Amino acid sequence: MKKICLLSDIPDHQAITCPYDDNYSMLVYRDGDTAYAYINSCPHAGVPLEWNAHEFMSADGLLLQCGTHGAQFEPPTGHCVHGPCKGAHLHKIAIKLMDGVVYQV
Ligand code: FES
Numbered sequence: 001m002k003k004i005c006l007l008s009d010i011p012d013h014q015a016i017t018c019p020y021d022d023n024y025s026m027l028v029y030r031d032g033d034t035a036y037a038y039i040n041s042c043p044h045a046g047v048p049l050e051w052n053a054h055e056f057m058s059a060d061g062l063l064l065q066c067g068t069h070g071a072q073f074e075p076p077t078g079h080c081v082h083g084p085c086k087g088a089h090l091h092k093i094a095i096k097l098m099d100g101v102v103y104q105v
Helices: none
Strands: 002-006 014-021 025-030 034-039 080-082 095-098 101-104
Touching: 002 014, 002 025, 034 095, 034 101
Parallel strands: none
Antiparallel strands: 002 101, 014 025, 025 034, 095 101
């Protein structure tokens, strides 16, 4: 397993950007004691989602939102519920939490 970050690095109900591979970063979203990770690439045009560094959330704070054309995604599923790629999904990355550390499995 590869260590990604500490859960405490992520503000609750927000996401941060972490390295993934030579082509992509990943976003890691925290919901209390759990987290979800996705390739940081919008299904619409393949660009990173964040508005500014580590800023992914919609104005109401409930959904991940692409900063380019505004597609919105449910944090637990990566399902796009609004915007030009409605019905598409972010690419989920398998992670595991142990002792407050987020690992890629
Ligand atoms: S690139 Fe994300 S909505 Fe268009």
